[in-house]
Amino acid sequence: MNNSPISFSKDTIAAVSTPPGTGGIAVIRISGPEALDITGSVWRGRPLKGRDSHTAHLGKIVDEHGNTLDEVVATLFLAPNSYTGDDTIELACHGSRWIQREIVNLLIRSGARSAGPGEFSQRAFINGRIDLAQAEGIVDLIASSSRAAHRLAMMQANGQFSRRLDELRERLIEFASLLELELDFSEEDVEFADRHRLSELADRIIAELDRLASSYSAGKAFKEGIPVVIAGQPNAGKSTLLNLLLEEDKAIVSDIPGTTRDIIEDTREIDGILFRFVDTAGLRRTDDTVEQMGIDRANDRLRRSAIILWIVDATADIHSQLEYIKEKQESIDSEVIQHLIFNKMDACGSDTGISDKICISAKSGDGIEALISQLISDAREMQTAGGDIMVTNARHYEAIVKGAEALRRARQLLADNLSADFIAQDVREALHHLGEITGTITSSTLLHSIFSRFCIGK
Ligand SMILES: Nc1nc2c(ncn2[C@@H]2O[C@H](COP(=O)(O)OP(=O)(O)OP(=O)(O)O)[C@@H](O)[C@H]2O)c(=O)[nH]1
Ligand SMILES: [Mg+2]
Numbered sequence: 268m269n270n271s272p273i274s275f276s277k278d279t280i281a282a283v284s285t286p287p288g289t290g291g292i293a294v295i296r297i298s299g300p301e302a303l304d305i306t307g308s309v310w311r312g313r314p315l316k317g318r319d320s321h322t323a324h325l326g327k328i329v330d331e332h333g334n335t336l337d338e339v340v341a342t343l344f345l346a347p348n349s350y351t352g353d354d355t356i357e358l359a360c361h362g363s364r365w366i367q368r369e370i371v372n373l374l375i376r377s378g379a380r381s382a383g384p385g386e387f388s389q390r391a392f393i394n395g396r397i398d399l400a401q402a403e404g405i406v407d408l409i410a411s412s413s414r415a416a417h418r419l420a421m422m423q424a425n426g427q428f429s430r431r432l433d434e435l436r437e438r439l440i441e442f443a444s445l446l447e448l449e450l451d452f453s454e455e456d457v458e459f460a461d462r463h464r465l466s467e468l469a470d471r472i473i474a475e476l477d478r479l480a481s482s483y484s485a486g487k488a489f490k491e492g493i494p495v496v497i498a499g500q501p502n503a504g505k506s507t508l509l510n511l512l513l514e515e516d517k518a519i520v521s522d523i524p525g526t527t528r529d530i531i532e533d534t535r536e537i538d539g540i541l542f543r544f545v546d547t548a549g550l551r552r553t554d555d556t557v558e559q560m561g562i563d564r565a566n567d568r569l570r571r572s573a574i575i576l577w578i579v580d581a582t583a584d585i586h587s588q589l590e591y592i593k594e595k596q597e598s599i600d601s602e603v604i605q606h607l608i609f610n611k612m613d614a615c616g617s618d619t620g621i622s623d624k625i626c627i628s629a630k631s632g633d634g635i636e637a638l639i640s641q642l643i644s645d646a647r648e649m650q651t652a653g654g655d656i657m658v659t660n661a662r663h664y665e666a667i668v669k670g671a672e673a674l675r676r677a678r679q680l681l682a683d684n685l686s687a688d689f690i691a692q693d694v695r696e697a698l699h700h701l702g703e704i705t706g707t708i709t710s711s712t713l714l715h716s717i718f719s720r721f722c723i724g725k
Pocket of ligand 2: 505519527546
């Protein structure tokens with residue numbers, strides 16, 4: 268971390284770590300070399316100094332005038348066995364906003380500094396307790412809203428993702444050192460590194476980086492909600508289906524074609540997976556400017572979907588709807604999962620002669636279980652395709668893509684039998700990009716942008 272220009276300030280910081288507002292209890296965290304002395308100066312009870320780490324103690328917090336602010340429980344985490352790596356005390360006080368504010372102010376008057384967003388985690392990073400990717404995993408863990416998102420965040424927070432990257436970096440370092448060896452002895456015209464072996468090594472690393480990069484769209488979908496776009500001609504029953512899927516009267520339903528103009532969306536967790544259901548304006552050719560704007564938005568969402576439900580109104584002209592859908596499908600990425608949903612089956616009942624479709628009545632709810640089972644199995648398929656380790660963070664994705672690009676250049680130079688110093692340059696660049704992910708290579712701007720996303724007290 269010697270190349271990191273961020274400050275190693277060793278003052279003692281304090282902040283409320285529980286959410287803002289009133290609660291049964293609130294937790295105030297104090298961390299830094301003076302944590303025991305500062306807390307001790309406002310503490311009435313058996314002294315905290317000299318007690319074991321990971322122990323809890325009952326006492327009172329008393330201000331300069333001898334007024335008791337609250338009775339609290341202090342939990343001690345002594346360096347280096349704390350979240351930050353420094354001495355840390357967690358004061359569990361009663362959850363009144365007034366008490367929280369008064370205790371923090373008293374600690375500040377006694378020598379602590381008010382912690383900035385993410386500063387506890389930043390210290391944990393500086394003290395080598397966690398790496399950058401883990402810190403980002405912790406942000407995701409706090410924000411996780413489904414079992415699948417939680418699993419991904421956990422994998423990152425507990426260092427599994429970082430370990431995979433470290434393995435890749437180690438292989439790259441091995442690669443780089445073989446090249447350096449060749450460089451050192453270049454005058455003697457010996458090739459230490461078997462270039463064929465080097466090419467194979469590069470290919471394997473590139474394949475792994477490509478696999479990680481391609482897991483990003485699924486990783487992002489599991490984290491933010493798998494985008495399921497509901498599309499079809501006006502009046503097909505899209506908004507009725509959205510309301511049914513969300514179990515909420517979210518979108519206006521009417522028998523006037525062209526009711527929905529804007530995108531209407533919301534998430535729902537089903538079977539541990541967060542889905543983001545997106546209702547769109549009915550697709551048709553129109554002269555109405557506002558309706559066209561809605562259709563443009565619908566098209567934009569179709570391009571960004573993971574799953575598309577093409578709704579066909581079974582009571583209308585099926586043939587023309589299928590023609591239109593077919594035309595639209597030409598511009599959809601092949602990775603997008605698509606289903607034909609025949610709606611209003613309650614009102615027609617006749618066999619349409621089309622196989623590979625799901626029949627529902629969005630109005631009565633008939634067939635919705637089959638549709639939901641289909642969505643769950645689609646999501647499981649995405650999960651399997653994504654592999655055990657998925658990229659969920661845009662910053663990591665960019666670094667992996669750049670790393671793979673640099674290594675591809677190196678691979679090409681190897682194939683062209685160019686001298687080792689050219690190749691080494693690209694390999695170093697690849698190493699740089701991968702190092703940025705876990706924070707082996709950092710800049711203060713990067714650290715600022717990461718830790719400012721945390722909440723205060725974390
Ligand atoms: N009989 C029957 N009617 C339905 C069904 N689903 C929707 N409808 C009716 O079809 C009409 C249009 O429904 P919407 O959900 O507003 O259709 P939409 O596709 O959102 O329409 P636009 O927003 O105009 O594109 C309404 O009168 C609904 O009550 C169904 O399964 N059976
Ligand atoms: Mg609608």
